[in-house]
Amino acid sequence: MIRFVAVLFCLSLFLIKTNCDDKNTDFTKIIAHSKEKVFPALVFIKTIVENLKAGNKVNKIVFGSGVIISEDGYVITNHHVIDKAKSITCILSDKRRVKAEIIGSDKDTDIALIKLDIKEKVPFAKLGDSDKVIEGQFVLAMGAPFGFSRSISFGLISYTKRYLKYSPYTLWLQTDAAINPGNSGGPLVNTKGLVIGINTLGGRNNIGFSVPSNKVKDIIDQLKIHGKNGVPRTWTGITFQALKDFNTDVILDANNGVLVAGVRKNSPASEAGLKVGDIITKCNDKDINAVYLEDLPEIRTYFSKLKTDSIAKLVIKRGKQILDLPMKLKLKGKVEGNTFEAERWNMTFKEINKFESPIIAYFKNKGVFVLGVDHTGNAAKYGFQRNDIILEIENKKIEVLSELKSIYNDSLKLDDGKKKLIFKIMRKGTIYHIAFDFRIDYKKVKEDE
Incomplete structure (x- = not known):
């Protein structure tokens, strides 16, 4: 009720202003104008994604939204909408079903760029300047919530700078416009019909979050260049x-600088001699300031764009010392490891990645773990658990996923009576050996039931 009264009050002020500017203008027409500008460019996205977390390959359907930003069919959506997609189908405003391919995707900002498999020109929306957005501004969140075809x-x-x-x-x-499941990847639109953000997170109590359009522009420009390699960042x-973190x-x-709260081992920072508690005040003669939490994304972005190597x-x-420290920079590289399903073993594996799984990487910086x-299969019967790190199989060290794949493929060629392997694993820092018997083909057993 309070929100309704507040919105009604703001709306009345807006109408007074618009009536002063143009007696023939009302808010209904403004909404209709914004809808006319963007609705034809709104797409409903259906993806078939592959999930290996249950120990086998499972395909599931994910619904989301997107917005066309060019007449040749480039579409912006969220990374989590198309992540691990085997196929992407987009339903356009005229109800046509069109396949799409991934151009590139950035997990760190949850932005993805896809392209429609279409030859003719399509209607598109324009990206606005999110730096001009102010608190109290009216906006429209567009998308396909709960799988519905279209909604506003x-x-x-x-708030314009929520950390x-x-x-x-x-x-x-941050907006109080409803962002429901399925709205992810849809546009946040101002009253001029310009896309000022990409809807990403929704929650209770009318709290929703959108990636600002200027951040989106920066990401998609890089995705067009680097494609599926993603956005290159320096690490x-x-x-x-x-410096003043009220949350902690x-x-x-x-009042100047940024606090070093952590230094990853074997990183450029550790090699340079940086320590926890240091305050960085300058980098390459540029003043570095992160007094409040809202300053941190800009600092991280600055360092991520420094030239690699x-x-x-x-x-x-x-303390009381002022020190000069040279730090040799490295490319951040992949932020997620590749996966593999060992169907006969009834478990799935993933490469260790220090960004995605830092706790596992603490025990072993490089290698393979159980995803x-x-x-109901062999792996569970013999005690394998999620996050077990595979150190050796039959005394052969496992450093990369391809080595495990090779052993798995060779194991399938063994006679049924000899389908046994000795695994050396690490579980939370402790070493175990598992005598693994996979003579039973549980897939065939299930099919015969």
């Missing part, structure tokens, strides 16, 4: 923290 929800911009700790490079637009190994009660008596010249404050275990 109406609301206000609540979310699991989103390293983005300050979000430092530094965990940054604001870390309040330093300083170059030397970053840091000025740090360590999932089928509870």
Whole structure:
């Protein structure tokens, strides 16, 4: 009720203003104008994605939204809508079903670029300038919530620079326009019919978040260049923290610089001699300031765009000392490991990636771990668990996924009576050996039932 009254009050003020500017203008026409601009470019996205977390290969359907941004059929959506997609089908505003392919995707900002498999020109929407968005501005969230074909929800911009700790490079637009399941990847539109954000997160109590259009522009420009290799970023190994972090009660008596809260081992930062508690004040003669949490995404973005393999010249404050530290930068590389299903073993595997699975990478920086275990198969019977790190199979070290694949393929050629292997694994830092018997073909057993 309170929200309704507040929106009604703001709406009345807006109508007064628009009536002063143009007596023939009303809010209904403004909404219709925005809808006319963007609705034809709105697409409903249906993806078939592959999931291996249950220990076997399972295909599931994911629904989402997207917006066409060019007449030749480029579409922006969320990374999580098309992640691990085997096929993508888009339903256009005229009800045509069109296949699409992934051009590129960025997990860190949850933005993806796909392209319609279509020859004729299609209607498209224009991206606006999100830096001009202000609190209290009216917006429309468009998409396909709950699998419905099209919808519009109406609301206000609540905040233009919302910091979310699991989103390293983005300050979000917060809105009270409803963003429901299926709205992901759809556009947040202003009253001029311009896309000012891509809807990504929705929740209870009318809280929703969108990636600002200027961040989206930067990401898609790079995805067009680098494609499925994703957005290249430089890696430092530094965990940054604001000087005045009220969430963790870390309040330093300083007004410039950024606090070093963590240093990853074997990283450029550790090799440069950076320590937890240092305050970085300059990098390559540029002042570095992250006084508050909202300053962190800009700092992380700056460091991520430094030239790979170059030397970053840091000025740090360590206690009462001012030190100059050269730091040789490295390419961040992949943020997620490849996967593999060992069907006869009834488990799935994934490459260790220090960005995606840092706890596992703490025990072993490179290698393969168990992603999932089928509870009705061989792996579960002999005690394998999720996140077990595979060290050796039959005394052969496993450092990369291809080595495990090779052993698996060779194991299928063994006579049924000899389908046994000795695994050496690490589980939470402790070494175990498992005598693994996979003579039973559980897939065939299930088929015969």
